[in-house]
Amino acid sequence: MKEITLTPERREALCREVQKTFSVAFDETLSDFRAGEIVDLMLKTMGPAVYNQAVQDVRAHLQGKLDDLDGEVWVEGGV
Numbered sequence: 001m002k003e004i005t006l007t008p009e010r011r012e013a014l015c016r017e018v019q020k021t022f023s024v025a026f027d028e029t030l031s032d033f034r035a036g037e038i039v040d041l042m043l044k045t046m047g048p049a050v051y052n053q054a055v056q057d058v059r060a061h062l063q064g065k066l067d068d069l070d071g072e073v074w075v076e077g078g079v
Contacts, residue, residue: 004047006039014039 006014015035022028022035030038 004043004051006043011036011039 015032018035018038019030019032022030
């Protein structure tokens, strides 16, 4: 599987969210570096599972659409 990467803007937003969470929940201030390390760790450890779940969700959605295809486009009397 390809490595999961983020745009710089998304990574910065996630780092700010981690910093905010640690500040509120644990009364701890994280440097930009430490927040970035946590984001990187989460991507490395949780990213593949989240990605695989998303693929399965899309597969199920598309399969449902394909299952409905005959009912949507079937024309009676075809040869």
